[in-house]
Amino acid sequence: MAGFQMLFLLVLSCVAASLRSPRQLPPCQVVQMDVFCSDLSLRSAPVNLPHGIQMLDLSRNMLQNLTHETLAFHTSLHQLNLHSNKIHFIQPGLFKDMANLKVLDLSRNYLDVFAHSKTNIGPLTAVESLDLSSNGLYTGMTDYFIGESPSLANLSLNGNSITKIAKNTFCGSLALRNINLHNNVILEIEDGAFDTLLHLTELDLSKNSITCITDFNLSQLKVLNLSKNSMETFQTTDSDIVYDLLYLDLSENKIPYFPLLPRRNKLMYLDVSRNRLRSVNVTGTAEELANFGDTFLAHAPPDSSTRHQIFSNLIYLDLSYNQIKSIPHSFFCSMISLEVLNVSNNCIGSFFVDQEGLLENLKVLDLSYNALQKLSFEENTLQSLEELFLQGNVLTTLDPRIFQRLPSIKSLQLQQNDLKICVSQQKQTKPPLKYQNHYNPPGCVAFSSVPTLQFLYLSENNLKALPEFAFYNTPLKLLDLSLNPGLEMDPNSLSGLENSLVHLYLRENNISKLNTDLSSLSSLKFVDLSTNQLTTLPLWNKESSIESLNLQNNNLVTLEYNTVLALERSLKTLYMGSNPLSCCSNLRFLHMVQRSAVVVPDIETVTCVYPQDSEPVNIERVTHELCHTLDNRSVSIIVIVVIVVVVLIIVLGLLFKLCHSRRRKHNRSFNA
Incomplete structure (x- = not known):
């Protein structure tokens, strides 16, 4: 009987479940004519969407077959986002009737499966932006997607497995302006592969396996990214054509010599960091080439102004993480607009700027982590320099007034050197000025009277003493003196910073007592x-x-x-x-x-x-x-202890009295 009751209840539950309405998925969000249906586990677009929608987001769902039915016959779309689905089939001609479709995102699907059928998806008549990234596509497969794309301007093929760019790869999309081929395995680019793309201005070939470019001739290109390849050579075709290239990234390659760039260029950004540069020569050894500028003169027509046009527009130059040992000042002669120069993490032993007007627009100079022992800036040079990075060198002796020659300097990074600090001449109170060398340590550097300096980093300099008025007339906001074990600070060492200093770092100095009065620093907010x-x-x-x-x-x-x-x-x-x-x-x-x-x-x-x-x-x-x-x-x-002590004293007193009285009685009896 009990078994029959259980069976009856089970049947009833099944009937109730069958009568229950199917699970309702969360509705899409509709904002005017834009519909957002992402992350809803959908296998097709909902059929109850408003008519005439312009944007449909179906990303991160479960779509597999892309057909008219899947998209609920919406043909008025301007944007269609199908990112991160499981699409492996597209109905040929699906987008033919979408005359207004401008943006199509098919990234992170399985379109390599569709490409194996060797079927074209049909014309993308109006599509201007197409994303095919992360679809497992390899060489030749892109033809089935962009073969009929006359309006296509932006194409992303990022994260696929393409090994070769053939000459006819983009012949069906001649309006391309931006191509992203980042993170493929490109080994070969056929001659003329991009030549027919007359409107191409941005090309990203980063993170591939390209070994050399010896005849770069895309004069209309404005942005070229070749970082993270295996290039050993980059050389421009010898021509008098003006190149429009503004941004060139050659970082993280294996280039041993400075790239041979167009003689007539508009280059503003150049990154050659993390290569194998041993010098800034464009070819061979120093014997083969006196300096970089002369090489360009050898290729240039006989025009006295040619040399100054080489890098006259360059604003940013990164040569960090190479093996450069020296840079002649002639290398910078044409860089009249340069604002940022990064030559950190090289092997440079000395750096001099001794020509008036040289690098006059430079704002940031990074010489950190080299082997610098000599550094010199002459008067009227580096007039615009605001940030100077010198940490991680072996600087021990500098011209005492080297930093006073920088009229715009705001930040000095000097940690991890071996410098000594001079006392301010204006406030020197101990020996008179003529005995200065007896008071100031030899080779010391003055940080007083630098009216623009706000940030000073002097950690790990083996500093033993911080003299009085060391920063007088220098309105520092931040001062880092950390990691100088045994540092002794004069009571007046921070005098002059009362109204400016905000950050003070003194960690790991083995200080047992701080002699300096910090209470006078009225603006001080952060102390370590x-x-x-x-x-x-x-x-x-x-x-x-x-x-x-x-x-x-x-x-x-x-x-x-x-x-x-x-x-x-x-x-x-x-x-x-x-x-x-x-x-x-x-x-x-x-x-x-x-x-x-x-x-x-x-x-x-x-x-x-x-x-x-x-x-x-x-x-x-x-x-x-x-x-x-x-x-x-x-x-x-304490009270208990006191009471016990008092009691003991009393007892001892009584015992003493008792013993004394007995002794007197004994004496009297003896005399009798």
Whole structure:
């Protein structure tokens, strides 16, 4: 009977399930004439969409066969997004009647399956932008998709498996302006493959396997990206034609010599970083070529102005991560517009700018991580330089006034060198000026009276002393003196920065006591004193504007009440981990952490110790009541000890008296 009841209930549940309406998928979003149906697990477009829609987004669904029925016979579309489906079949002629379709995204599907059938999808009469990226397409397959695309201007074939660009690849889409072939495995480009594309202005061939280009002749091209290939040569066809190329990226290749570029060009951006350049010569050795400019003169017509037209428009030049040992100043003679020069991570031992007017528009110069030992800037050079990167070199001796010759300098990156700092001549108070060499260390560099300098990085310079008035008349906003173990700061070393300094970094200097008065720095907001040996905090007054303070990894036991009170007004972020704090001696600090708006990001590592306990506890677990209880317990113990001591004294007194009285009785009996 029980089995029959269970069977009856099962039948009823099945009937109820069959009568239940099918699962409703979330509806598409309709915004005016645009319909968004992405991520709905659809196998076709919904049939109840408004008539005459212009944009349909069916991305990230389950579409497999693309037919008129799949698209619900919508022919008025301007944009169709089918990105990330499972499409492996397209009905031939499907897009023929879509006379207004301008943008078609078929990326991340399985169109290689369709291409195996060797069937054309039919004309894309009006399509201007077509995305076929990440479809597993290889050489020859693109013909079935773009063979009849007279209006196509933008084509993306990114992330496929194309190995060769044939001469007739783009013959059905002569209006192309932008082609993206990034991340394929292109080994060969047939001669003339792009020659018929008279409107082509942008070509991305990055991340392929191209080994050389010896006859670049696409004079109408404006943007060319050849980065991340295996190129060993880039050479332009010898011609007097003016090339429109503005952007050329040759980074991450194997080029040993500077590329041979068009004599007459408009180039503004050139990246040759991460190659194998040993010099800036365009061919061979120094014996074969005196310098880069002369090589171009050898190819150029006899015109005295030709040399100055070579790179007269160049704004950005990146030669970083190569093996360059030296750069002659003649290399820069034609670069009258250059604003950014990056030659970091090379083998350059010396760098001189000694010709007036040279690099006069340069704003950023990156010489970091070379082998620089000599550096010189003459007067009236680098007049526009704002950022100078010199970190990671072996600079020990510089002209003391080298940075005062840079009238626009804002940021100096000098970390990881071996420099010494001069005292300001204007405020020198110890020896007179004629004895300056006895007071200033030999080879020191002056950072005073640089009126535009705002950011100065001097970490890891083996600095031992920071003299008085070191930055006088230099309105620094940021000063990094970290990682200079044993640094001794004169009490007046930061004088002159009272109204400007906002960031001060002094971490890992083995400082046990900060002699400099930081309370006078009224604009100071961010201070890093971590990983030192501080036992007390610097004094701050109520006018303190400190917002972020890092005191991690010091020897702080007790924080001064007045200092905590002054900081509490402005402090927003505090790092305090890895200090041997006393729990009950820092109740004001605990109150600030637990009840104020101060954020302690490393709160889990901030611990303290109770007087009678050696095990540290997290400061969040400390309460005033517990400390008071401990104080009362301590008082009780002290009272008990005092009482015991008093009782012992009384007992000892009584015993002494008793013994003394007995001795007197004994003496009297003896005399009798």
